[in-house]
Amino acid sequence: MHEMSIAQSLVAIIKEEMEKHGLTRLHAVRVCHGRLAALVPEALAFAFEACTLGTPMEGVQLEMQDIPIVLRCSQCGTEFSPEAGDLFMPCPSCGEGLGHEVLQGKELYLDNIEAE
Known part of the structure; x- marks a missing residue:
């Protein structure tokens, strides 16, 4: 389950960005993923x-x-x-x-962090 390592990376990136910008309270996170991202x-x-x-991020909305x-x-x-992910269309x-x-559909990135 590689989603666990992705989640761990997301948490690390969020912590780094919050520290960099002096933010202390996280409200929501948006992750964008392509249909071909194997996620x-x-x-x-x-x-x-x-x-x-058990962290200050507990309960944060993940969109x-x-x-x-x-x-x-x-x-x-x-x-x-292609219709419904049919690559052979x-x-x-x-x-x-x-x-x-x-051209599009393989992406996986942290799009937005809502924090104060």
Whole structure:
């Protein structure tokens, strides 16, 4: 379960940013993740809760925002989003089915920290 190591990294980054900006109270955190990031949102929420248990971050709202997949056709350059994560969807413009470039959908990042 690599979500635990991701949660531990998130907690470390949040602590560092709060110290850097003199913040003492954390309210909410938003993490953005692409559909291809190999992340189980429920597992990350559970791991984050476990990592913050008994700390000043306990009970902090963890919001997770899904980033859709965007592909660029290898043949004609059309950008499109496959339906329901189907990476084998042919290009809607030319019908090419292979070799599409992934433009969006692999991301995983800490987007926002709400604190005072």
